[in-house]
Amino acid sequence: MSRRSLLRRRALPLLTAVEDVSVASHSDETMPAPPDHELLFLGAFPDSTRGRAYLRFDTSGLPAGVVTSATLRLASYSAPSCGSQTGEGIEVRRVVEPWTDGFLHWGNKPGSTADDAYIAAAGCDVPAEQVEWPVTGIVQEWVDGTSNYGFVLQHPDETLDDGYSRLASAQNTELAQPRLTVTMTVSSAPAFRRVVMQPLWTDESTLIATAPRFVMVMDDPVGGWLSGEFEIEHDPDAPDQGTGPIWGGGYKPGTMANGVKKAVVPAGLLADGWKIRWRVTATSKALVTVSSGWRKATVDAAS
Incomplete structure (x- = not known):
């Protein structure tokens, strides 16, 4: 299998700021920065104070992978x-x-690092133009596990009196709000978010029906279609009840998208008192397979 088949470049949905605020050097604990202003102020103000703008985007939904642009x-x-x-x-x-x-x-005000910092100019054309900063390295740090405390926007040399800038905040209803766009190359890695066979007793090892159903919630960071399979076998530790497979079913490639899938075991295949084991597997379009592993249960429909 080629490595190329396991990778896909994805343009992620636009991220909007979950926090943004500008803070001036004259502010203190008795007069903190107002968090709901429609503009972000930064630079050198006429009264000789200084300002910075802080923004944070929720990047927790970004998958593992390589950030190709942000x-x-x-x-x-x-x-x-x-x-x-x-x-x-x-x-x-x-x-x-x-x-x-x-x-x-x-x-x-929190500290910041110059690693992957970038300086962009901000014009004042009408209508307001978009100021852009490439932040690929910063977002990659967050994807790799570094805590996301957001961005700070400031003048590169805050000792200079070179004026101040005003940018639209997330509260602005007339101008475009702050946006973070991310494109990534991600590896196929199907994963189960939830796997259960129902109905199970509260101990999660007693099956109280002879025609149970499987429920699995699954996804793959590269998206696309998945195949899934449900399996039930006799418990190898109870060979007197039988050996080998009892039932198998599922969804074939090209018929199951990311999300919730269910399957019902046909009646008459399980007997009260049987000890069984069961599992589910999923395979991505790139032929990457993941299994829930075998789980054991005892059929006790009288419970």
Whole structure:
């Protein structure tokens, strides 16, 4: 099997900011930053204070894999000047400490790292243009397990008085809200989210029906169709009741998409008092197979 057959490039749905706020250097614990403003302010203000903007996107739904591109986009409402360059530009950095937009001020603002930082210019054309930052390296860090504390937007040299910028926040209803777009190459890895045979007694080892049903919830990060199989056999530890397979069924390739699948065992195949074992398997289009492993149960329909 070629490695290529196991991989697929996926453009993930646009991610929207779950937290965003701008904080000024004059803020403190008695006057924290307002979390519901429609604009994010950053840079050097006329009263000599400084500002930064913090944003966080929920990336917990990104699958394991290689981030081939990730772009942060915000709408520019105003900037110190127009043109291809605006002051020193706006730098995006990865935040390395926790924060909350409900209580953020200059004294408790989180730290950040210059690793994978990028500077972009923000123009002031009308209508407002989108400012873009490539953040592939930052998002890859999060996919690989680094804690996601979001981004910070700031001027690269905060000692300069080069004006301030205003960008649309997630609360803005007139301009495009902050967006994070991610494209990844992911490996086929079918997985069970839930596997059960019903009805089982509360001890999960007593089957209280002779015509039970299987329920499995499964998915594959590359998407596409899966095949699935349900199996019941005699328990090898009770050979006096019989040996080998009792029943098998499932969904063939090309007939089962990601999601919930069910199958009912035909009546008359299981007898009260039998000890059995059962399992489910799933195979992706790339021929990657995963199994729930054998699980044992005793049929006790009188329970």
